[in-house]
Amino acid sequence: MTVLYWTLRSLLSHWRKHPIQFFSLFTGLWLATALLTGVLALNGQARESYARASQLIGGIPQATLSARNGSPLPQESFSTLRRLGWPVSPVLQGSVVLERQNRRLQVMGIEPVSLPAGSLLAGEPADAPDLTAFISPPNQTWIAEETLRELDLHNGDQPLLANGQQLPPLQGKNRMAPGLLLVDIGVAQRLLDMPHQISRLILPASVQGDLPPPWNERLQWQHQSNENDPGRLTESFHLNLTALGLLAFAVGLFIVHAAIGLALEQRRPLLRTVRASGVSVKHLLLALVIELSTLALLGGIAGVVSGYVLASLLLPDVAASLRGLYGAEVAGQLTLSPTWWLGSLALSLIGALLAGANSLWRAARLPLLALANHEAWHQAHRAWLHRQGWVAGIAALVALTAAWVGDSLTSGFILMGSLLLASALGLPLLLSTLLRLISRPGHSPLTAWFLADCRQQLPGMSLALMALLLALAANIGAGSMTEGFRQTFTTWLDQRLSAELYIRPQTPEQAVALQQWLPNQPAVRRVLPGLELETEIQGWPLTLAGMEDDATYRQHWPLLEAQAGNPWDALFAGGSLMLSEQLARHLKVGIGHTIELPTAEGIWQARVVAIYADYGNPRGHILVNAADMRKYWPALPVSRYAVRMDPTAVATLKHTLQRNFSLDDTRLVDQARLKEWATQVFERTFSATTALNTLTLIVAGIALFIALLTQSQSRLGQLAPLWAMGVTRRQLMLLNLGQTWLLTLLTLVFAIPLGILLAWCLVAVINVQAFGWRLPLQVFPSQLIRLAGLALLATWLASAWPLWSLWRSRPVDLLRVLSDER
Amino acid sequence: MLQVTDLHKHYPTPQGPLPVLRGIDLYLERGGSLALMGESGSGKSTLLHLIAGLDTPDRGHINIAGKALHTMSERQLADWRRCEIGLIFQQFNLIGSLTVADNLAFQARLAGRYDPVWQQQLAEQLGLGELLQRYPEQLSGGQQQRVALGRALASKPALVLADEPTGNLDETTSGQVLNLLLKLVSRSGCTLLMVTHSPHVAAQLQQRVVLKAGRIDPVSVVSEP
Structure with a gap:
């Protein structure tokens, strides 16, 4: 225990001296956890709402009888069928607008007494004593607690509707579906101005037989199936969100990976001393794992809290998209279970351990004396790059196979995931090869140094560049898809909505x-x-x-x-x-x-x-x-x-x-309003995607900043001799900026075809599998130019501080570098 | 060639300014060589850095080949250093990303004085002919210092400044490197100022001065024809 304590203490002392590294590790964990848990919170909230909606009248399997032409049924159908021994129960559904809040809500009217035996109403038995108040004047309006809060209303309130009607006293219920008002059917007929009408009849699914005439011609059976379930219809929407969340998580973990790797490298002498003092590899690794887990916990807590905030900010847009696209109501406020909080923290912990596994493995494998040898780490890095190339090749093969034989949404995501993995892992090799190819004899000495030094910077920069590649490609891919969809959709809408007015x-x-x-x-x-x-x-x-x-x-x-x-x-x-x-x-x-x-x-x-x-x-x-x-x-x-x-x-x-x-x-819609509504739904649908994409790009920018900042100190060692030989600090600064820009530009050069390939995957594979429609692949040069500008600006911002430090470095700092042992 | 007059330099510390040089006067003729000796912290490296134009004095003047360093801007100093000064460090300070050949030619190319014949002669005399395509990390300490010597001399500078060039080498290698340095300096007609701890090394140069607490110890000044 003492050994572990002192080992841990010596390891932790590193962070006091390197607060920037601590910040970068923390930031990586924080952002990775925040973006993924934010998305998971959104999906979780939506799924919980779907579950509540589908369980609103639950308990036993049900079937539905509705008019073949979709129009309302006369109330007489209920009484007649009941008299004939059919255990049917009437339901009336429609929408109303709350006058003060100007908010449209669904109204569902039921007749609890005739509900099939054993039915549950918003999670409560349909014959519970509570229902007396529901069916007896002045009646009750059941509403989800979060909808009540969202509308700034309270139990007992009786808000006015836009049609002049007044709701019975509100009663908040935990298990109610959001955005829905549940009332007695008589009340619903009054509120919706549909006297003696019902929307459908429900009955136990176990009931069999032919309906008596004329009902056998007028009504159609519909057995409750999963096909119509909002959870089933919206599955693809949530899958897309999850994919974006996972991408952001991966980009964040790149930062963590880079920061852990650099921290271990900087602690080489410390590791040597600790090992030489008699600490076993097992103890050292245990101490490193404890240290990493503590950091993961700290970053995870910050990430989970930020994820919650992010999800709260995105939820209104996501809820509006789901309502507009699928008619699925999702609570506008987050209510997350303790399982979500704990699960998210576990996610952060697992992510950190995965990101750090490679560094821990390298630390455990390096021989004792080699720990302090810079070259040993570089050799290990070269070997790792080599292996990385192989993994990239295998991932590319998986992508090809998925593209060739895949025919499902899962295979579509495997294709995209492998493509991104192959490109990211292959990037350092590609960059190194390209830099070697463009370095040819005859270059001026500074150009030769510029290119050779660029290659030498690759090990330290590769992870940040990989993150940048992923973020840029995701932006190009999603941007092309969104913009292409916008244009196709607008043209399609103009053609499709040719009449000036639509009446139902x-x-x-x-x-x-x-x-x-x-x-x-x-x-x-x-x-x-x-x-x-x-x-x-x-x-x-x-x-x-x-x-x-x-x-x-x-x-x-x-x-x-x-x-x-x-x-x-x-x-x-x-x-x-x-x-x-x-x-x-x-x-x-x-x-x-x-x-x-x-x-x-x-x-x-x-x-x-x-x-x-x-x-x-x-x-x-x-x-x-x-x-x-x-x-x-x-x-x-x-x-x-x-x-x-x-x-x-x-x-x-x-x-x-x-x-x-x-x-x-709702029954009288003009072309302009319909187009405006459709465009709004479209914009809101992609607002979450755009936000997540932007955040991913920001995360990549931060990764680049951290990599440059971490490198800036060791960079002085390469720059000081040049300064001593007559290269001015201004030139050095420009050369440095040029190197970062060159690496960014080359990354961008690879990101553009990758992004276009990704766009193709989205429009020709993912969209087809998820939604069933294929869009034409469109590339928007202006969008690419804008993104290139943004990438260079991000690079400039990321390198601004390290360059400023170089510009401000006093001769004495450079002289110290010249004299110090490196 | 080199004239240093009343040179003062101090470094700020949390405890207040720390004087390092307290009025140095020095003169060295063209083609001459001078060993600068003294204990650690006596100001040897600081004086060398000031003469190289890497740092600026608080007071006093440095004139080299008729040029006053204190009148030059940072850019002029950089230009001047590139063309007129050859620097050799104890830690070699080679450029790790370039090959031995590129390292050798680096400063000469920067100064626009690249002479392939001289470059080849240097490589041969320094015994680097077989190592030209290697990278610094693949060389021994002695080999690295030979590359550093070649790099400093490749541009045929007026003044070579060496900061304990053999301090990191064993006795045998140190002797070989020193002989090479003196031979090549003499052949190219440069002036040499070398900081060293070793009386044996210093003995091979024409002049020797010892710095003590930021001043030249008058007893130490030795000039040999």
Whole structure:
């Protein structure tokens, strides 16, 4: 114990003399842990919210009965089926806007008494005594505790809605899904202004049998499946976030690795003395591990706290993206369990030990006398570089294999991970080879020194440069993907949203009334009715849309792929369909293939005549001729109208529609608002990605700064003789800056093709596997120039302090270097 | 050639200024050689650094070949050092990233005085012919110091300043290096000022002075024709 104590004490004394190194190690651990745990916190929070949403009415497996045309059901369906012995329970769902907070919330109305026996309501038994207050006047509104806090409301409050209705007293519940108000069904009908209507009926999944007429024609069964689960739909989104978090973690660990390696190298004489004093390798390693673990714990605590703060800052954007893209509600406030805190600390500890393993191994393997020999460490480093080259080669082979045979999201991530690993590990070798190639006889002495010294700096700089390479490539890759997506998406949106106004009637009767009223309005040029039906193929949820033949679609609807001739003629001739890219990929079908659609009249076989893009839609989408759809679903009412009209008259028409048909803003959307909303969702979706990318670049900048700062002291040894031979300090400073810039530029030269390759992986592999759509690979030179400028600026900032120190170094400092033993 | 007049230098310390040189007067003719001796801390290296223009005196003047160092800017001093001074250090201070050949030619190329014939002669006489493509870390101490000698003399400087050039070498190697230095200095017609602890080494130079507490010990001054 005494041996360990004194060994540890002597090792720790190093940090007192080298506070910058301590800072760099701490920073690496801190940033690596912060970025990864931040992402894990976001994902954890979202998953917890999904779990609560899917368990809102839980306890037993359930099935659902809903209208085949997606419209609300009359309340009579519930009472009739109940009388006939069907154990159904009604649910009404819609949205309301809180007047003061101007916040839209989902409302779910239930009838607890008729819920299947054994059901749980927000984690509580459906027959709990608490429910008496829920169903008896003045009733209760159950709401998630964090939503309550987020809205700055309290238990017992009765906020007003935008439609003038008042909510029953609020009651916070821990297990409630965020962003949802749970009320008695009678209350929901009043709040949503949908008297005697319900959205669907739920019943135990174990119930079998055929529904009695006419319900067998009007209702469709839907067994609860994982396909529609928000957790399943958003899986790819969270996987992408995790990948970015892991990248940032890796970049942070590069700093830790560099700092630990340098600290050990600087402590060579100390290690020799300690070993020579009779401390065994085992004790020395144990002391080093204890020291590293303590540092990891300190950095980990700071990282976990920062990760929490980071996640809190990013959560509103992430929650908005998930709501906009997938309709998944995520609590806007973080509530993390002690397991998350402990797990994150363990992550930091494991990361530090992984990053330090190589240095510890090297320290354990070097012979006692070689510990103090500078050359021994350099030889060890060269050998390590050699091995690194082999690992890079193997990683490149793995990447090639994944690209060749892979056909899943996991193989896509293996491809990207191996590609990044191969490039990062291969970088020092590539740089060294390149520098050797450009160093040729005949160069001026300073140029020769400049290049040769650059090579000599590589061991100390390689990890920082590897981190920079990863950060730059990730920025180029994600930037190209985002910018390419932005352009494709905007163009697509302009084409797809060609009508000036979109109307969703509340009831079939209203649909008929609108069809008669709309064409008589002077501003309206054409009214395009659309039919919609929610269904499933091979367990994949999709929307089947029927449209009338019109030039608007023929001219504007963007197609990615189509059969020869005019696909629109084929579609409107009947027996054909067009489908979204992601659905085509999921079903593995192409042009000319036949798809079987389940209908009330049996199976309908339709031929694929075109495939179109449907960005941002996690569900499948199929386009058919409206006449075909009416043939198979005769009772299907019009679900929406696309109105072509004078754009300047949209506001007036909307106002008249609101007044005459009581349509709220969810059922009446103009083109401009829809585009604005879609663009907002898009921007918010990528805001977390952009933030994480920027942070990764900052981390790489810090890695570079730390490497330069650590090197600056030993650099004096190389620079002092030059100064003595008549090279001015200004020249030395410029040469030094030039060397750092050269290394950065060469790294950038490698980062650009790697980034473009990464962009290709994202648009052609990851996006396809994760979301089902493929984007064209686009490279934006202006973005590359901006990033190059940013990288050089970061390099300049990172080298500013070490250069300033050199500039300020007094002759006496340089003279001391000339005289000291090095 | 070299005239030092009333040279003073002190270093700031936490305990106050520490005087290192307290009025040095020195004269050395062109082509002459002088051994500067004294105990550790007597100011020998400081005086050498001041003469090399690596540091500036607090008071006094240094004139070399008619040029007054105190009137020169840092840039002029650097230019002058590059062309006129050859420096040899106890620790060799070779450039680790360059080969022996590049190290030898480095200062001569910097000064624009690279002479391949002279370079080859130097390499041969220093016994470095076989080692030209090696790197400093692959050489012994004696070999490294021979490279340092070659580098200092390659530009044919007016003044060679050597700071204990044999201090890190064993007796045999030390003798070989010293002989080479004296031979090459004499052949190139340079002036030599050498700091040394060794009376044996000093005895081989034309003049010898001993520094004591920042002053030249008047008893120590020895000049031989």
